[in-house]
Amino acid sequence: MPRKKRSIPVNAMATEFGTGIVIEKFSMSDIEAFGEGTLDNATSVHRHDSHSFFLLKSGTVNITIDFEQYVIKPRSIIYIHPDQVHHAVASEKMVVSSWAITNENLNPEYLKLLESITPAMPLTLTAETFNMIDEAADIFIKLTGHKSDRLHHWLLKDCCNALVALVISQYLKAAKPADKLTRFDVITKSFRELLERKYTNLKRPAEYAEILNISVPYLNECVKNTTGYSVSYHIQQRVILEAKRLLYFSNSSVKEIAAALGYDDYPYFSRLFTKVTGMSALTFRNKNLG
Template sequence: MPRKQRSIPVNAMATEFGTGIAIEKFSMSDLGELGAGALDHAASVHRHDSHSFFLLKNGTVNIIIDFEQYVITPGSVIYIHPDQVHHAVASADMVVSSWAITNENLNPEYLKLLESITPAKPLVLTDETFNMIDEAADICIKLTGQKPDRLHRLLLKDCCNALVALVISQYLKAAKPADKLTRFDVINKSFRELLEQNYTNLKRPAEYAEMLNISIPYLNECVKSTTGYSVSYHIQQRVILEAKRLLYHSKSSVKEIAAALGYDDYPYFSRMFTKMTGMSALAFRNKNLG
């Protein structure tokens, strides 16, 4: 189907309730009762204007996030950042709790932690942890149904932040503990955070090394030792991911996309895309339009 928009569609999921927070529990039968529109919404590729969380109680869900397919199984949770494009490709007998919260409603420390764990893969929880988060979600859902009073919005905000914190704690628990991080790990983490903020305007390893106050060889040593790939590779991969998003979800020309990503040299961008993906940008777009 031809795409008419010139940018990636953003679904204002969390603003539907007027609070910047949304939370619900639903099943496949609930979506069916809402009609084809609800199913089309889940299956259409989109972003949200909020940080989204999905806790799967029953069934399975196949979801594609930034061109990577994941199978979410019962007892799992997944976090999706507002920048990430996604769509469900299949689901069976699912019962899922979902909640979404905008930046301005998030505890600033939680927002910082969410940025550090992006991109996040589905996380399988212990039964005890799943039940705790599931019960907390049910409390939040009950709050949304209460008649609004003076404290209603604050209660909902605090409850949703508590849910977010519970999920973050599980992702952090699954990651390497801070006291176990090597100097290389710390520098790689700092580089990746800077990259996420600056990939459209900073393309040279030297610029990141300068920001970190270390030498270029040492930055490369740290990043390659930790990830197996060079600083330049990570810079290019981050740019290519955004290019894929725009090629798939917008009508912008390849030249316009190159410029938006900080490349005035369009032929160089085209060669880099082909080298990194094994196909030209136009071939990628045409393949995924099919």
């Protein structure tokens, strides 16, 4: 029997409201009240059309993001980039404040910062910080109801960007302060940002070193000192993540996926996938679709 054509479902979390922005609070009972289709959308694997943030007030959420599993507990925040595929299973007592915003409504400086912290791990907040963000979200949710206000969209945009800024500040606080970054840290950050943009075209460490105007040994020294892994490791991991997404969500052949990721040498790509994941591409596809 031929495989059904698959593509990654995109839940229009923000655009369904017509503004590209949404701020809301909901519980599991709220989701169930909207019907089975809404619950299916929430728990099936999907992407969002926006940058999405979830502040968990109570209950627990088991979430898989790009094939990595996390357990989110109360007083935690998670940011999910539009490229990331995920699905979640929540407890009955779950209460979440959530906001989502599309690229065109997001402050450009915040967008740069979000790109630098992707992928983001769930972040546990102090009681004081959680209450501050939760109270701000509650106030902004009330303001979203003022749809007759001529400045409603701009008010909504400013409110959502303020929440985004609060979340970014927590991720930056958890990271090494900018004034404490070493030369190795700075170069590694530049490499990872470049990798995210160029991984389908550039596969050799020398190509990244040339763009960064440094030698290959020095780039490797910086990256390995900062992350514990070589430049080649990071390149391979980023390519294979995208391959996993395509294997799971598309009906493209492994050869077509290899070509889409910049590999004309299909046998080489197949060997690389097996080396990185411990299984063949077809085995991965069959295992995850089973």
